[in-house]
Amino acid sequence: MLKGKxxxxxxxxxxxxxxEILNLAHLIIENPKEYSKVCEGKLLAALFYEPSTRTRLSFEAAMHRLGGSVIGFSEANSSSTAKGETLEDTIEVVSNYSDIIAIRHPESGTAERAKKHSSVPIINAGDGSNEHPTQTLTDLLTIKLLKGSFNNNVIALCGDLKFGRTVHSLIKAMSRYENNKFILISPNELKLPDYIKKEFLIENNIEFIETTSLEEGLKHADILYMTRVQGERFEKYEEYLSLRDSYILNREKLNLAKEDMIVMHPLPRVNEIQTDVDDDPRASYFRQAKYGMYVRMALIAKLLGCV
Amino acid sequence: MLKGKxxxxxxxxxxxxxxEILNLAHLIIENPKEYSKVCEGKLLAALFYEPSTRTRLSFEAAMHRLGGSVIGFSEANSSSTAKGETLEDTIEVVSNYSDIIAIRHPESGTAERAKKHSSVPIINAGDGSNEHPTQTLTDLLTIKLLKGSFNNNVIALCGDLKFGRTVHSLIKAMSRYENNKFILISPNELKLPDYIKKEFLIENNIEFIETTSLEEGLKHADILYMTRVQGERFEKYEEYLSLRDSYILNREKLNLAKEDMIVMHPLPRVNEIQTDVDDDPRASYFRQAKYGMYVRMALIAKLLGCV
Amino acid sequence: MLKGKxxxxxxxxxxxxxxEILNLAHLIIENPKEYSKVCEGKLLAALFYEPSTRTRLSFEAAMHRLGGSVIGFSEANSSSTAKGETLEDTIEVVSNYSDIIAIRHPESGTAERAKKHSSVPIINAGDGSNEHPTQTLTDLLTIKLLKGSFNNNVIALCGDLKFGRTVHSLIKAMSRYENNKFILISPNELKLPDYIKKEFLIENNIEFIETTSLEEGLKHADILYMTRVQGERFEKYEEYLSLRDSYILNREKLNLAKEDMIVMHPLPRVNEIQTDVDDDPRASYFRQAKYGMYVRMALIAKLLGCV
Structure with a gap:
């Protein structure tokens, strides 16, 4: 029972x-009309203390497509915090107005704090980093729908594996399934932290290799998950300049990959995937964004107990 | 007939x-489903020329919970005023788009000006001060539901009684009922203005006492209405520092109060009510906020003639 | 078939x-209830990269009055562009969330670019100037409803005819109909560009005269379309000061006009129409704004194929 969680x-x-959630998302995609009123009369509060248009629009679209309504704000300065109200008080009040809350906040731990003062389900839409659990749900649904299984995949992760929380969450999530292999592609400065390797890969006997070469790494991958390499992560900016192009996916590099590989990206991208890749059938990031809306529909409907 | 007012x-x-409004609010609380579509097809314009998240969300939630829709803005700078349009013209136009308007504006008298150019009902959501009539409706509904009657109450008002418009409105509203007594608790600098005492208390033969002590004042109260004491109201800041703690309600002071007293606050609070009070059954401010949504539902439904 | 365009x-x-659109708008005005659910379950994304409250509220009201829902933003800074996302990527994603998109952007050509990356209909709500096609639709509906015909009208256009895109669009639109005459009223500095005269008036054998006098110009007009004369358009500001009052419509000047002339204005106005004109039955600009909502309802319903 997910209701009320x-x-x-x-x-x-x-x-x-x-x-349960991913299956429901799949059902909704196949027959959206059947679900277009299941949350009628329900109200989502989208409390975005920092702007994140795509995530916000995805949540709002999800609620509307279930027949529900939305209230909220998209930036902290139009919120009561300007008047010195604590987050806790805002949540006490808003959970009296609404049936479910999605919260985005720049500070880590905010969603956990909110949970303690809410009489309705809280969904963490990101606090303190780019990670948020609905991104992971989105990634899982994409893999489920485009690769068919959570087992037996070779998953290449490319870019900033040190700070990239999206990637950390995906590793943690996929490590719960069977017979997956990981290819970790990053500059030496941005390798996956040891504790994640140890706790989630080694302890679970999951195979992985590390490489600095995108060309090498993507050759055997079933899934290529791209993230951005940011200059400010490097001690020496020249070092960044010397290698940044190596982590940009273009059509030429894509030619080295398997025919049925899928390219994922949490978006927004800047230039780490060249637009000449967009037309390739393996480019899956826009579908991934679409699945993000459907998985949020499933999540909201389940937590509200409407389905 | 409230329709069109x-x-x-x-x-x-x-x-x-x-x-009529308070009774309808009560009915809605008891059976919200029955009212969840009464305003279907109706459109509320929420024109917030200054941010006030709680009030805005309360109005929007109210409209959605009646089955209606909402358009609007939450800050002046995304409004036409940036292009030099007068308030009057904005109202002429928006009252052509919508069925009812809630307006919040930093300048006194704005709602009255808006009324003259609107073909649909205008609700003042605050102009030029923190007072707004839907706060008073909220306060009345809270007293009705938690104390059972508007008569025979001992009402203690604490904090800034000089500038606090919420408090002024409540005194004016309660002075219309019978056999209430007031306890006015404030620093000498922030006493209730003489004209209110005269016009609303003395002329109506309403008993009141004034005190600077919260401990003294709350002892016999049925209702304790807290407001903030702001440093900038004092000529000498040291004076403020020396007495501010006296006007902070905590569990210790609350122990002096009657078992069935209720603590009200218009929110947001800063620290004038300590969070250790929140768990006390007498703490009523979050319920008060919830009632605010229901009383706005009743108000909107009545002015639109939907009920 | 307008569906999908x-x-x-x-x-x-x-x-x-x-x-087809104007006729549908007329039907909606006559029987709004019949259309109040035709777009149920449909989602409009209102992407406003620059604030334009009236236009945005008009689109949002239109969608709600068709029974649909709305997502979006009202300013660029709360959008993903802050994170460096291209317009093209935003459109790819948002067209996966929504059924139709209205876009407003300060740069010319944005709507055309958006169209190429959208899987749903794009409506240009203004890009790079005050012109936008739904304003022209609004103007046409106003003429249709208040003058009865697009033919045989004497149309006086007053103000900044050089830069005023609204006026250019209206001339282009009306030049497609028969037996209209134009009176072009402007200071010499702000005369209608030669290419428009040539391409749309002269080549279509449409009669027009030019004058610098509003009093002279409005005498024989069936329609007077007012626009603002802005000081910054003049090389010498004193020149502007010396003539600006000549292009302000007041009741005195209106007395010279025909009894059944209509005064139009795209709004917002600053002072180019004095408020003493508002009560005159010929003042049609607020009705024009109202028609703007209805014509957007018709447009959305048609492009979505809901009617």
């Missing part, structure tokens, strides 16, 4: 609960 | 009209 | 398609 971290749900 | 000032409605 | 420029539609 919160979603704060990407591992809050059991594999069965995840399945 | 405006609500500009807290005393615009007769006692009978107030009763 | 985009509306980027004011001349994108044939006369027949225009008729």
């Amino acid at each position: 919160h979603l704060i971290g990407p591992r809050d749900f059991t594999l069965e609960e995840l399945d | 405006h609500l500009i000032g807290p005393r615009d409605f007769t006692l009978e009209e107030l009763d | 985009h509306l980027i420029g004011p001349r994108d539609f044939t006369l027949e398609e225009l008729d």
Whole structure:
């Protein structure tokens, strides 16, 4: 039973609960009309203390497509915090107005704090980093729909593996399934932290290799998950300049990949995937964004107990 | 008949009209589903020329919970005023788009000006001060539901009684009922203005006492209405520092109060009520906020003639 | 068939398609209830990269009055562009969330660019100037409803005819109909550009006269379309000061006009129409704004194929 639960971290749900949501998302995609009124009369509060248009629009679209309504704000300065109100008080009040809350906040731990003062389900739409559990749900749904299974995949992760929370969450999520292999592609400065390798890969006997070469890394991949390499992560900016092009995916590099590989990206992208890749059938990031809306529909409907 | 009326000032409605709204709010609370579509097809324009998240969300939630829709803005700078349009012209246009307008504006008298150019009901959501009539409706509904009657109450008002418009409105509203007594708790610098004492208390033969002590004042109260004491109201800041703690309600002081007293606050609070009070059954400010949504539902439905 | 089409420029539609939209708008005005649910379950994305409250509220009201829902933003800074995302990527994503997109952007050509990356209809709500095709639709509906015909009108255009795109679009639109005459009223500095005279008036054998006098110009007009004369358009500011009052319509000047002339204005006005004109039955600009909502309802319903 997911009804009434919160979603704060990407591992809050059991594999069965995840399945429940992903399966519902799949059903909604196949027959959206059947679900277009299941949340009629319900109200989502989208509390965005920092701008994140895509995530906000995705949540709002999800609620509308379930027949529900939305209130909220898209930036902190039009919120009561300007008057010195605590987050806790805002949540106490807003959970009296609404049936479910999606919260985005620049400070880590905010969603957890909110949960304690809410009489309705809280969904963490990102706090303190780019990670948020609905991104992970989105990634899982994309893999489920485009690769067919969470097992037996070779997953290449490319870019900033040190600070990229999206990537960390995906590794943690996929490490719960069977017989996956990871190819970790990054500059030496931005390698995956040891604790993640240890706790999630080594302890689970999951195979992985590390490489600095995107060309090498993508050759055997079933899934290529791209993220941005940001200059400010490097001690020496010249070092960044010397290698940044190596982590840009273009059509030429894509030619080295398997025919049925999929390219994922959490978006927004800047230039780490060249637009000449967009027309390739393997480019899956826009579909991924679309699935993000559907998985949020499933999540909201489940937490509200409407389905 | 409230249909088509405006609500500009807290005393615009007769006692009978107030009763009509408060009774409807009560009915909605008891059976929200029955009212969840009464305003279907109706459109509220929420024109917030200054940010006031709680009030805005409360109005928007109210309209959605009646099955209606909302358009609007939450800050002046995304409005046409940036292009030099007068308020009057904006109202002429927006009242052609919508069925009812809630307006919030930093300048006194704005709602009255708006009324003259609107073909649909105008609700004043605050102009030029923190007072607004829907706050008074909220306060009245809270007293009705938690104390059972508008008569025979001992009402303690604490904090800034000089500038606090919420408090002024409440005194004016409650002075229309019978056998209430007031305890006015404030620093000497922030006492209730003489004209209010005279016009609303003395002329109506309403008993009141004044005190500077919260401990003394709350002992016999049925209702304790807290407001903030702001440093900038004092000529000498040291004076403020020396007495501010006296006007902070905490659990210790609350122990002196009657078992069935209720603590009200218009919110947002800063620190004038300590959070250790929140769990006390007498703490009523979050319920008060919730009632605010329901009373706005009743108000909107009545002015639109949907109920 | 308008279903699935985009509306980027004011001349994108044939006369027949225009008729289809204007006729539907007329039907909606006469029986709004019948259309109040035709777009139920549909989602409009209102992407306003620059504030334009009236236009945005008009689109949003239109969608709600058709039973649809709205997502979007009202200013660029709360959009993903802050994170460096291209317009093209935003459109790819948002067209996956929504059923139709209205876009407003300060740069010319944006709507055309958006169209190429959208899987749903794009409506240009203004890009790079004050012109936008739904304003032209609004103007046409106003003429249709208040003058009865697009033929045989004497149309006086007053103000900044050099830079005023609204006026250019209206001339282009009306030049497609028969037996209209134009009176072009402007200071010498702000005369209608030669290419428009040539291409749309002279080549179509349409009669026109030019004058610098509003009093002279409005005498024989059936329609007077006012626009603002802005000081910054003049090389010498004193020149502007010496003549600006000549282009302000007041009741005195209106007395010279025909009894059944209509005064139009795209709004917002500053002072180019004095408020003493508002009560005159010929003042049609607020009705024009209202018609703007209805014509957008018709446009959205047609492009979505809901009617």
